[in-house]
Amino acid sequence: MDTRLCSVVLVLIVTAAAWLPLASSQNGVEGCSFEVIDGVVSTCDLQMNGTRFGEASWRTSSAATAIYLGGPKTDSQATNDSSPGQGGYVVALVSDMKGTQRPLKAWLLTNVSSATQPKGRCLEFAYAVSELGVSSLQVLLLTYTSPDVQEALENTSLPLTYTTRSLWEVRSSTQGQWKRAHVTFSTLDTHSLVFSASSNTRFSTHRGYAAVDDITFKGGPCDDDCMFDVDLCTWANTELGDDFDWDVGRSSGKRGTGPSKDQVSYINRHINIITGGYAYIDSGYPRRPYDRAILESRVLPPFTIQHCLHFWVNMNGGGLGKLRVFSRTTDGNGTDILLWGMWESISGTDSWNECQQTVASNEEFQILFEASVRVPGAGDISLDTITLTEGSCPSLPSGLKSSWVDCTFLVDTCNWSLEPPNGASLSRVLRQQHLQPARTHTVSLAEGGVKY
Numbered sequence: 089m090d091t092r093l094c095s096v097v098l099v100l101i102v103t104a105a106a107w108l109p110l111a112s113s114q115n116g117v118e119g120c121s122f123e124v125i126d127g128v129v130s131t132c133d134l135q136m137n138g139t140r141f142g143e144a145s146w147r148t149s150s151a152a153t154a155i156y157l158g159g160p161k162t163d164s165q166a167t168n169d170s171s172p173g174q175g176g177y178v179v180a181l182v183s184d185m186k187g188t189q190r191p192l193k194a195w196l197l198t199n200v201s202s203a204t205q206p207k208g209r210c211l212e213f214a215y216a217v218s219e220l221g222v223s224s225l226q227v228l229l230l231t232y233t234s235p236d237v238q239e240a241l242e243n244t245s246l247p248l249t250y251t252t253r254s255l256w257e258v259r260s261s262t263q264g265q266w267k268r269a270h271v272t273f274s275t276l277d278t279h280s281l282v283f284s285a286s287s288n289t290r291f292s293t294h295r296g297y298a299a300v301d302d303i304t305f306k307g308g309p310c311d312d313d314c315m316f317d318v319d320l321c322t323w324a325n326t327e328l329g330d331d332f333d334w335d336v337g338r339s340s341g342k343r344g345t346g347p348s349k350d351q352v353s354y355i356n357r358h359i360n361i362i363t364g365g366y367a368y369i370d371s372g373y374p375r376r377p378y379d380r381a382i383l384e385s386r387v388l389p390p391f392t393i394q395h396c397l398h399f400w401v402n403m404n405g406g407g408l409g410k411l412r413v414f415s416r417t418t419d420g421n422g423t424d425i426l427l428w429g430m431w432e433s434i435s436g437t438d439s440w441n442e443c444q445q446t447v448a449s450n451e452e453f454q455i456l457f458e459a460s461v462r463v464p465g466a467g468d469i470s471l472d473t474i475t476l477t478e479g480s481c482p483s484l485p486s487g488l489k490s491s492w493v494d495c496t497f498l499v500d501t502c503n504w505s506l507e508p509p510n511g512a513s514l515s516r517v518l519r520q521q522h523l524q525p526a527r528t529h530t531v532s533l534a535e536g537g538v539k540y
């Protein structure tokens with residue numbers, strides 16, 4: 089049991105008790121570790137009943153009830169099976185999702201909160217997914233569009249309107265083991281986060297579950313994550329050894345190069361507004377061919393446990409250079425090790441591609457993103473939503489996996505050549521799979537947007 093967290097939560101309850109429910113403390117730590125008090129798992133007033141949203145509900149459980157109810161055999165803070173932990177957790181059971189109509193999902197909602205700070209909030213949590221039955225566990229940002237949210241939530245005869253967008257998703261089983269994850273998010277609207285578990289219709293007869301524990305909110309961004317909505321976060325332009333700098337932008341005003349939207353707005357294109365920014369290199373004048381710009385992480389501690397570096401790439405233009413990821417140990421001889429690389433065939437389109445690379449190091453090190461120019465003015469390379477999470481990168485569904493580099497092209501494959509870390513030259517024309525995004529150049533001035 090994390091007693092430190094509990095005491096912080098208690099202090100918050102005392103100081104925030106007189107506040108309206110909307111006035112969540114933006115920089116303080118809030119959360120729920122689903123403690124068992126007098127044999128009952130405390131839910132910290134989280135909304136476990138999905139009925140109001142047309143979805144199934146989550147339940148509380150614990151190591152003691154897992155045997156007949158289903159769910160992980162230990163609490164997320166247990167170190168081993170013989171000491172399963174005293175705490176509880178929440179679980180979405182496939183058997184509970186059967187009764188509902190349409191996509192078989194269960195929803196758990198966090199407290200209603202007002203707009204986040206520009207640097208966002210950090211949600212941390214533990215999760216476990218069993219082998220079959222659950223096709224995905226997602227974290228959604230639910231934005232309320234009803235005028236009086238609290239009243240609409242309490243009175244079922246009032247209409248409740250909202251929109252959702254996906255912030256995080258896992259599609260692979262953890263074999264019932266607890267894993268930790270975090271999500272950085274920002275919004276101007278009154279919102280809740282939703283843990284949404286979807287059942288796999290092919291295996292819906294199986295007992296399966298998705299479980300969540302140790303939900304914690306704190307001021308954003310999380311650790312070394314960066315959404316590039318305000319600045320470069322803990323990432324920085326290299327002082328020496330490159331030719332120019334990365335910048336933060338919100339929408340490329342140029343035809344044929346640069347992204348029209350940041351990654352989050354792109355994947356939520358039905359909403360059709362720009363909600364954030366991204367990091368990019370401007371290949372225009374005075375840049376010359378082969379100029380390079382390097383974005384570096386802070387000095388990271390040794391990663392003796394593998395971590396997954398996850399990021400999104402937009403390579404739009406007719407004369408793009410390379411984007412490569414290196415690791416650099418600080419007490420070594422300064423040699424950069426190429427981890428990942430992606431370079432142009434000829435051109436790319438305005439789409440965000442999701443990429444990942446497992447990273448480990450016995451020494452302190454830095455991660456570097458190096459983008460280069462090929463044809464000046466025709467090859468802006470952009471990067472967004474970098475996350476570094478413990479654990480090796482999940483294996484990707486085979487249909488989406490390239491043979492050489494872990495990079496999914498969930499949205500658009502364009503015609504990218506992927507270069508393997510060993511430097512052998514390989515190229516492959518990947519077929520285009522999906523629709524192009526709507527080209528919107530709207531900039532939300534309300535969010536301090538600047539047109540680039």
Ligand SMILES: *[C@@H]1O[C@H](CO)[C@@H](O)[C@H](O)[C@H]1NC(C)=O
Nearest residue numbers: 101118119120132133199303
């Ligand atoms: C939700 O709000 C209630 C009271 O308003 C608080 O006790 C609880 O800790 C909050 N839950 C989370 C997960 O922040």
Ligand SMILES: *[C@@H]1O[C@H](CO)[C@@H](O)[C@H](O)[C@H]1NC(C)=O
Nearest residue numbers: 136137138139140145146244
């Ligand atoms: C959820 O709430 C509805 C009423 O809004 C109620 O009929 C239903 O039994 C509740 N479900 C659970 C699992 O508590």
Ligand SMILES: *[C@@H]1O[C@H](CO)[C@@H](O)[C@H](O)[C@H]1NC(C)=O
Nearest residue numbers: 165166167168169170171172
């Ligand atoms: C299991 O964890 C408990 C508490 O952390 C510890 O005391 C015990 O030695 C562990 N048992 C094994 C077999 O590792």
Ligand SMILES: *[C@@H]1O[C@H](CO)[C@@H](O)[C@H](O)[C@H]1NC(C)=O
Nearest residue numbers: 239240242243244245246247
């Ligand atoms: C719920 O809303 C309806 C419609 O506005 C209203 O008639 C009713 O009195 C409300 N119920 C409560 C308990 O506030």
Ligand SMILES: *[C@@H]1O[C@H](CO)[C@@H](O)[C@H](O)[C@H]1NC(C)=O
Nearest residue numbers: 417419420421422423424425
């Ligand atoms: C630097 O370190 C790398 C990796 O350990 C090694 O392959 C290389 O030979 C070293 N170079 C020099 C000049 O020591």
Ligand SMILES: *[C@@H]1O[C@H](CO)[C@@H](O)[C@H](O)[C@H]1NC(C)=O
Nearest residue numbers: 435436437502503517518520
């Ligand atoms: C990808 O390559 C094919 C064949 O060379 C070409 O027809 C297609 O237009 C290209 N797509 C893009 C997005 O460049």
